[in-house]
Amino acid sequence: MVAALTRRALVALPVLAAAGCTGAGSGASGVVVTTNILGDLVRNVVGDQAEVQVLMAAGADPHSFGVSARQAASLERAALLVHNGLGLEEGVLAHVEAAAATGVPDLAVGELVDPIEYAADESAGLPDPHFWTDPVRVAEAVGIIAEQVVAHVPGVDADRVRANADAYRAEVEDLHDRTAALFGAIPDERRKLVTNHHVFGYLARRYDFEVIGAVIPSGTTLASPSGSDLKGLADAVAASGVAVVFADASQPERLIEAMAEETGLDIAIVPLFTESLTEPGQGAGTYLEMAAGNAEAIAGGLAPQ
Incomplete structure (x- = not known):
């Protein structure tokens, strides 16, 4: 439903912009x-041109965070x-749908950047x-x-x-170049990833x-593994020869320890x-800091021993 509403909103963008108002009034x-994360991108684009409100607090899980009545x-x-x-923000999808239904122009960013599907396990095909x-x-x-800020945000x-x-965008492209150089030094036989949940398909x-x-x-932290899941993954890790698991810093390590x-x-x-x-100064205060730090950690974790 969200996707359908988003497509309608995007189709309506030129009309709404020409009218000088939105469906919400x-x-x-x-x-x-x-x-x-999206909030950081938007703030860098908008600058001082308009107010940007981000619903998800630093350190929260996008799969489970909720919103207050005032935020809704x-x-x-x-x-x-x-x-x-x-489908990322599972706890706020109903509020997104409700806003779109009233005519608020909504931009579903993930739908417009050539999305891929999960390739394995419970989320395969999604x-x-x-x-x-x-x-x-x-x-x-x-x-x-x-372009959507220009089309819809007054003033x-x-x-x-x-x-x-x-x-x-130039900073993000520089991040890509530096990341590619870091990863290029990892031997082919060690270019293997195990994570706490499926999050690095695009990378x-x-x-x-x-x-x-x-x-x-x-693909969601709301799921949980069975004993057979753990055993099967452990066997795959053993066969790969790369016994490194990359876990989200906000998630407990008990599953990996298990x-x-x-x-x-x-x-x-x-x-x-x-x-x-994260909050500033805690390792991932911006998207650029987060992505660069992750690239360095992955390259270090997979470096030959």
């Missing part, structure tokens, strides 16, 4: 963004609502919402966001917004990694920031 203003009401007053669009692990797609998203200077987007495709599996065999206990494997745990930004 002429009093609508500012941008409301669901997740903090803000969605229907937005000039533009920016969300992932691929769209993968974690596009931000691929900086090339993020650079594309920046341009898309800029913004289009030239300023586009200049902001160009400058930020793996962009930089030529093989995803061995995930401790939680799903896998080690199940099989007796000596598994190294490398923490990453994968689905949420």
Whole structure:
């Protein structure tokens, strides 16, 4: 339903822009963004041209965070609502649908950056919402966001917004170049990823990694593994010869520890920031900091011993 509403909203964008108002009423203003990673992208594009409200707090899980009644009401007053669009924000989808139904223009970013599907386990065949692990797609998203801000947010200077987007996109492209260079030094036989849940499909495709599996065999942290899941993954890790698991820094390590206990494997745990930004100074205060830190951690974790 969200996808259908989003497509209708996008089709209506030129009409709404020409009318100088949104379906939510002429009093609508500012941008409301669901997740903090998207929020960082939007803030870099918008700059000082409009208010940007981000619903998801630092360190929260996008699959499970919820919103207050006041936040829910803000969605229907937005000039533009920016969300992932691929089922990521499971706790706020009903509010996104409600806002779109009232005519608020909504931008489902994930749907517009060539999304891929999960390839394995419980989520196989479903769209993968974690596009931000691929900086090339993020650079594309920046341009898309800029054009929809220009089309829908009253009072913004289009030239300023586009200049902001160009400058930020250059930083993201530089991130991609540095990431490619880091990963290029990893031997082919060690370019294998195991994570706490399926989150790096886009990164793996962009930089030529093989995803061995995930401790939680799903694209959402709301699922949980069985004993047979853990045993099967441990066997795959043992066969791969790369006993490193990359776990989200906000998630407990007990599942990975349980896998080690199940099989007796000596598994190294490398923490990453994968689905949420942190407060400033805590390792992932911005998208660029998060992505660069993750690339360095992955390259270090997979370096020959």
